[in-house]
Amino acid sequence: MIDRDIVVVGAGPVGLTAALAVRATGRPVTVVEAGAADRIRPGSRAIFLHKVTLEVLERIRPGLGWALVERGLTWRTKRTFFRGREVFRRTYGAAPPGMLPAATSLPQVVTEAVLLDACHDARVDFVWNYDVTAAQPSAEGVRLQPSHGAPLTAQYVIGADGARSAVRESAGLELEGPRTSSAFVIVDTAEDPADPLPVERVFHYEHPNVGFRNVLFVPFAGHWRVDLQCHPGDDPEAYSSDAGVRDWLACVMPEKYAGRVTWVSTYIFRQAIANRFADATARILLAGEAAHVFAPFGARGLNSGVADAFVAVRAIDRALRDGTAAARAAVEEFATARGAAAERNRAASSKALRHLEAASAARRVVRHAAALVAPSLPAVGSWMDRAPYGPPLGDADRDGMYY
Numbered sequence: 001m002i003d004r005d006i007v008v009v010g011a012g013p014v015g016l017t018a019a020l021a022v023r024a025t026g027r028p029v030t031v032v033e034a035g036a037a038d039r040i041r042p043g044s045r046a047i048f049l050h051k052v053t054l055e056v057l058e059r060i061r062p063g064l065g066w067a068l069v070e071r072g073l074t075w076r077t078k079r080t081f082f083r084g085r086e087v088f089r090r091t092y093g094a095a096p097p098g099m100l101p102a103a104t105s106l107p108q109v110v111t112e113a114v115l116l117d118a119c120h121d122a123r124v125d126f127v128w129n130y131d132v133t134a135a136q137p138s139a140e141g142v143r144l145q146p147s148h149g150a151p152l153t154a155q156y157v158i159g160a161d162g163a164r165s166a167v168r169e170s171a172g173l174e175l176e177g178p179r180t181s182s183a184f185v186i187v188d189t190a191e192d193p194a195d196p197l198p199v200e201r202v203f204h205y206e207h208p209n210v211g212f213r214n215v216l217f218v219p220f221a222g223h224w225r226v227d228l229q230c231h232p233g234d235d236p237e238a239y240s241s242d243a244g245v246r247d248w249l250a251c252v253m254p255e256k257y258a259g260r261v262t263w264v265s266t267y268i269f270r271q272a273i274a275n276r277f278a279d280a281t282a283r284i285l286l287a288g289e290a291a292h293v294f295a296p297f298g299a300r301g302l303n304s305g306v307a308d309a310f311v312a313v314r315a316i317d318r319a320l321r322d323g324t325a326a327a328r329a330a331v332e333e334f335a336t337a338r339g340a341a342a343e344r345n346r347a348a349s350s351k352a353l354r355h356l357e358a359a360s361a362a363r364r365v366v367r368h369a370a371a372l373v374a375p376s377l378p379a380v381g382s383w384m385d386r387a388p389y390g391p392p393l394g395d396a397d398r399d400g401m402y403y
């Protein structure tokens with residue numbers, strides 16, 4: 001006997017989005033989450049939500065995209081420097097009234113708080129402290145086994161339990177893909193509201209004040225994100241210790257920001273995708289980091305996780321409506337479409353990473369030559385500005401998704 005139609009595992013941003021998408025179909029949904037209801041999520045992570053993601057959230061729940069825009073910051077000026085010399089600068093106009101902006105930047109914990117509030121308003125059922133250790137699929141549904149407490153059963157399960165997904169593992173699915181070699185030190189530092197810096201996204205190729213390492217500055221609500229790309233052979237720990245951060249940050253920002261740091265982490269990113277996005281019984285669907293992990297250049301992780309959640313719920317809705325014969329086809333379509341989207345996203349973030357690493361002499365020469373001509377050839381300046389984030393968005397796929 002199956003208890004529920006749909007259970008979502010994981011109350012991260014993707015699981016919460018999936019739950020809201022289910023409620024938008026009028027069906028009940030339960031989210032099970034290993035953490036407690038009052039948990040404080042560690043780290044800072046995603047700060048950049050693209051317009052297309054805000055639009056998907058608006059489709060799921062009118063007002064939700066706008067609620068994120070109200071809490072976020074929209075920066076409209078982009079600047080790029082090469083060895084301290086500006087090679088590109090552009091300020092874009094504001095979106096017309098009533099139109100969503102091109103993007104909004106805010107801490108991931110704030111995004112999650114907005115999504116969680118929306119879930120409560122939409123009467124999503126939550127089971128906190130429910131650490132799933134196994135998801136056992138059968139032809140009728142899925143049995144979720146927690147480390148403590150009673151098992152739950154559902155016709156369909158969305159595994160949104162993050163990169164170490166227990167759901168993925170027990171469904172026999174695997175993340176496949178390389179770890180990148182470059183290390184990055186990522187620092188968030190609080191804006192000084194009494195004396196704010198200009199609201200500009202600034203990228204420095206080979207910043208002369210930090211041994212010609214690349215440095216990216218992104219403003220987001222109340223803060224600055226600063227990414228330092230280590231040289232091969234650097235010890236990332238030396239750049240992420242309290243003293244290390246103080247030393248290099250004070251070389252690239254006004255000194256007071258070294259005393260306003262709220263979060264530091266070092267990363268070597270993985271570019272991995274699940275070998276399939278649904279299990280063999282077509283009862284378990286993966287979404288978000290349970291299905292893919294990307295380096296964050298181009299901000300494709302959370303953004304594409306929202307698209308996964310939306311398409312997964314549409315497939316389950318079809319499966320529940322149309323009955324057994326069509327159900328498998330609906331889930332297979334989801335798995336194929338989102339697997340292909342993940343491949344596109346990985347290719348885009350890999351391209352950005354290759355550009356940033358400039359590991360070959362040929363790439364370094366191209367970058368250097370481009371910097372020389374960029375001030376007089378705007379198209380080249382624009383390429384130098386765009387390249388660290390990967391290729392621009394292509395057309396929407398047949399599900400209407402861009403990521």
Ligand SMILES: Cc1cc2nc3c(=O)[nH]c(=O)nc-3n(C[C@H](O)[C@H](O)[C@H](O)COP(=O)(O)OP(=O)(O)OC[C@H]3O[C@@H](n4cnc5c(N)ncnc54)[C@H](O)[C@@H]3O)c2cc1C
Pocket residue numbers: 009010011012013014015032033034035044045046047048049108130131132133160161162163164165166167186287288289290296299300301302303304305
């Ligand atoms: C430095 C950095 C910067 C980033 N910047 C961006 C950006 O600007 N834009 C962007 O789009 N992406 C960005 N990302 C990626 C983004 O943070 C992730 O894609 C996003 O957090 C994935 O969300 P998720 O809900 O899939 O997984 P998670 O956020 O990991 O949430 C998973 C949830 O599942 C729960 N869970 C785990 N195991 C179990 C279990 N066994 N049982 C029950 N519950 C469980 C966890 O407690 C958690 O609540 C960035 C990442 C990093 C590291």
